[in-house]
Amino acid sequence: MTPHPEPDSTPPVILMRGVSVPSQRDSSLIVAESIDWTVRQGESWVVAGLQGSGKTDFLMMTAGLIQPCAGTYEFLGCRMPIFEADRLQERLRMGMVFETGQLLHHLTVGENIALPLRYHHNLGPAEAARQLAPLVEMLELGPWLGSAPGTLGKGWQRRVGLARALALRPEVLVLDNPLGGLDPTHSRWWLALLAELSRGHPWLDGRPMTLVFTVADLRPWNGSGHHFAVLQGRRFIPLGSWASLEGQDEPALRELLATSHPAGKDLK
Amino acid sequence: MQAAHGTTFDGTGAEPPPHGLARLLGRNIFRFIFTIRGLGAFALITLGVMLAKWRSSGQLMRPAIREQIKRSGLTLLPMILFLSAALGFLVIGQAVSWLTRLGAINYLGSIMVLAVVRELGPLLAAFLVLARVGAANVIELGTARATGEVEALEALGIDPVHYLVAPRVVGMAVGVFALTVYLIIGALLSGYLWAFLQDVPLRPGAYLQQLAGALSGLDFALLGIKTLAFGFMVAIITCYHGLAQPLRLEQVPRATIQAVAQSVIACVLIDTVFIIIYLTV
Structure with a gap:
């Protein structure tokens, strides 16, 4: 494994200053404002929020799919969003996993996974399949490669979306509610995989991945080494590690924990 | 509905005919112009992309x-x-x-x-x-x-x-x-x-x-x-x-x-x- 630079010696992966996020459905509606946030290389951030708090809009903006309506957002030093052709290489350093997978329904599962590799590296189907075989095996998607996405359950569709996002080996991965609606077996699988990606996965040559994901339930992340933030009432509040949540007197956090932790026991 | 000039209309919330007709006509003309503009822009963008990327992927x-x-x-x-x-x-x-x-x-x-x-x-x-x-x-x-x-x-x-x-x-x-x-x-x-x-x-x-x-x-x-x-x-x-x-x-x-x-x-x-x-x- 190649040595990695100290986290603080590199420029931030994500740098937001005074950013306001519009709603994707109605651009005149602001879902979060005055966001000051810095994500450094290799960090893993959990953004918690109740339903309707604007988590998906926030994540879409983070992924560059929505333009912030105020403030500045730089991704790896590039002003977002970066749709210009000459910024494509920077853009491909970030992958996104949608909550419902957002698979292309006119393609099979295998074609969905191979699409970014075939498009950006101009590969034939056989060569793309050969290069992606380890990823497909790692995500246990082999039996469904020839299936239509609509025949898969939501959990598996999301997993196909993860495979598609990882196909180009991005450095940063943003995930929208990765554990939403999953059974305990799938949830455990996702928790283990995200932890491994954060540490450094063989598919990424052992390079620790920068992760940002939204959640509606904090319980599965109890004691994890992630950074936490809360999105509530148009405010984005970076809070720090799980241990530091205990001392927080943030009303938004208390409200969120009252929902996800009935007696607040998991924090004690 | 009581119209401004004292005529009673059909209660559907419709505007008096002259203004309503003008508004309807105006709205449709604007919609037509916006559609033409949108189609023209989309056609030019598509042609530009086809020329720029005709050999890629x-x-x-x-x-x-x-x-x-x-x-x-x-x-x-x-x-x-x-x-x-x-x-x-x-x-x-x-x-x-x-x-x-x-x-x-x-x-x-x-x-x-x-x-x-x-x-x-x-x-x-x-x-x-x-x-x-x-x-x-x-x-x-x-x-x-x-x-x-x-x-x-x-x-x-x-x-x-x-x-x-x-x-x-x-x-x-x-x-x-x-x-x-x-x-x-x-x-x-x-x-x-x-x-x-x-x-x-x-x-x-x-x-x-x-x-x-x-x-x-x-x-x-x-x-x-x-x-x-x-x-x-x-x-x-x-x-x-x-x-x-x-x-x-x-x-x-x-x-x-x-x-x-x-x-x-x-x-x-x-x-x-x-x-x-x-x-x-």
């Missing part, structure tokens, strides 16, 4: 283009052959009785060229492609837009115009052109068959001579340009309504209806331009 895009040509051309061939037989019967059937009465049967070939080659052939082929593929385009792309597939492409750094629109534009332009050629050949042959069955004293050689005499080099050139323009326009309008604006699933049927209506109008307008060219050249 060839291993993925070439099969996609082939698939669209097959969809807009080859799979519609049986229907086009049926239409060509019907068109030949229709034109010759009507023309023969009148030309016989006037003693002008020597103009049969000219009428076939005027009606089938210049006008009905290209229009029918374009309308068939619109009905069978164009409407499906709006539904497919509108659904993809509404379900977030377009955002997924953008997140993967894939240009939706390049990946989704460009193959359709090429496929429909080539499809309308090829189908028109088959439709014309089929209609000319079936037209002669119908004349033969009606005991018209016209030998195949004389019929072909009439056709050749009525056709000029300009006909071939304009036919090519017109059919490509029809296909391009139908593709642009249907893709624009499916892809170029945010859609919810329930808005897809309305977008489809709008796209089909505007495509028909656009084809007729293009046809009008070509009629003027035919008449002035």
Whole structure:
């Protein structure tokens, strides 16, 4: 494994200053404002929020799919969003996993996974399949490669979306509610995989991945080494590690924990 | 509802007629202008992307283009052959009785060229492609837009115009052109068959001579340009309504209806331009 630079010696992966996020459905509606946030290389951030708090809009903006309506957002030093052709290489350093997978329904599962590799590296189907075989095996998607996405359950569709996002080996991965609606077996699988990606996965040559994901339930992340933030009432509040949540007197956090932790026991 | 000038209206909340009519007219004119502007911008963007990326991602895009040509051309061939037989019967059937009465049967070939080659052939082929593929385009792309597939492409750094629109534009332009050629050949042959069955004293050689005499080099050139323009326009309008604006699933049927209506109008307008060219050249 190649040595990695100290986290603080590199420029931030994500740098937001005074950013306001519009709603994707109605651009005149602001879902979060005055966001000051810095994500450094290799960090893993959990953004918690109740339903309707604007988590998906926030994540879409983070992924560059929505333009912030105020403030500045730089991704790896590039002003977002970066749709210009000459910024494509920077853009491909970030992958996104949608909550419902957002698979292309006119393609099979295998074609969905191979699409970014075939498009950006101009590969034939056989060569793309050969290069992606380890990823497909790692995500246990082999039996469904020839299936239509609509025949898969939501959990598996999301997993196909993860495979598609990882196909180009991005450095940063943003995930929208990765554990939403999953059974305990799938949830455990996702928790283990995200932890491994954060540490450094063989598919990424052992390079620790920068992760940002939204959640509606904090319980599965109890004691994890992630950074936490809360999105509530148009405010984005970076809070720090799980241990530091205990001392927080943030009303938004208390409200969120009252929902996800009935007696607040998991924090004690 | 009590109107400002004291007249009682029907309680539907409608404005007084003069103002309401003006507002309705104004709204529709503005909508028309915005649609034209949007379509023009979308067409230019699509052409720009096609020129800039015509060689990129060839291993993925070439099969996609082939698939669209097959969809807009080859799979519609049986229907086009049926239409060509019907068109030949229709034109010759009507023309023969009148030309016989006037003693002008020597103009049969000219009428076939005027009606089938210049006008009905290209229009029918374009309308068939619109009905069978164009409407499906709006539904497919509108659904993809509404379900977030377009955002997924953008997140993967894939240009939706390049990946989704460009193959359709090429496929429909080539499809309308090829189908028109088959439709014309089929209609000319079936037209002669119908004349033969009606005991018209016209030998195949004389019929072909009439056709050749009525056709000029300009006909071939304009036919090519017109059919490509029809296909391009139908593709642009249907893709624009499916892809170029945010859609919810329930808005897809309305977008489809709008796209089909505007495509028909656009084809007729293009046809009008070509009629003027035919008449002035």
